[in-house]
Amino acid sequence: MNTVIIGMGALGLLFGDMITDADRENTVFLMDKERYERHSKDTYRINGVEKTFNLANADSPDSVPFETADFVIIATKYNGLDDAISMMKPYAGDDTVIISLLNGIISEDIIARTYNRDNIVDCVPIGMDAMRDGCSVNYTQKGRLQIGIRQQSQQGAFERLRAFFDTAHVPYESVDDIRHAMWNKFMINVGVNQTCMVYETTYAGALNDPEAFSSLKKAMQEVIELASCEGVMLTNEDYENDLKILGGLNPEGYPSMRQDAVAKRFSEVELFAGTMLKLAEKHGIDTPANRRYYEEIKRIESSY
Secondary structure (H helix, E strand, C coil): CHHHHEECCCHHEEEEEEEHCCCCCCCEEEEEEEHHHHHHCEEEEEEEEEECCEEEEECHHHHHCCCCCEEEECCHHHHHEEEEEEEECHHEEEEEEEEECCCCCCCHHHHCCCCCHECCCCCEEEECCCCCEEEEECCEEEEEEEEEEECCCHHHHHHHHHHHHHHHHEEEECCCCCHHHHHHHHHHHEEEHHHHHHCCHHHHHHHHHHHEEEEEEEHHHHHHHHHHHCCCCCCCHHHHHHHHHCCCCCCCCHHHHHHHHHHCCCCCCHHHHHHHHHHHHHCCCCHHHHHHHHHHHHHHHHCC
């Protein structure tokens, strides 16, 4: 299967490694010329094992070994989504299946402004603790991709994606209520990603430090309230299960937002607290924990 992957962060490399192992010849990481020139000679390691990947320059079509992709996987940060949407255009045909590994609950809708929504399968990465350090990715939990559809017209793309994942041995779970799954993962991200960044801590610190955990809980509980306004019924049982997932991750690891802060990169706060504040305004409710996180993270980033 012809596969284009855009984004070589922890998730892009984690799942791109599995897909490359299954079909190296027809799997490429697509990037702009500047990134291609910077990374084309890099040596990558996944859990200490040296890996090689096919990198393609979006400005040089001959570097991609096929004309049309069967699958496009977007694994950028939020601030790279628009570039990814533009970059994939030459390779996205009428039947190309598209998935987004981005955090949050809005990336599929953004992609659908340009591409046929029927070809976009909703996806939620969950349960992984992969961390990238330079050209190395390390993890103790590879997690899985939850996939599902919101409308029957997506069924064909969904079935093609399942068959592809089965062939490539990508761990996935078919989910009947994908909106619930997406909001549930959103609740995890709103809690632990922002807490780890603001408190400069690890997964273990976010769960075990009383002040950090109190803030995490308040932010997650606000997601439950706001989800109900959007017609998604998150429960306290969902919250407790999310804490169990977090408790199973590498205690010394930390999520992408904290990784961004350590590297002094701008974070995905707009996907988390930013989305919360917009929806809270829409529904006329208050989300003080997320408002505080938004302000704190913006303050941190203003020093970069």
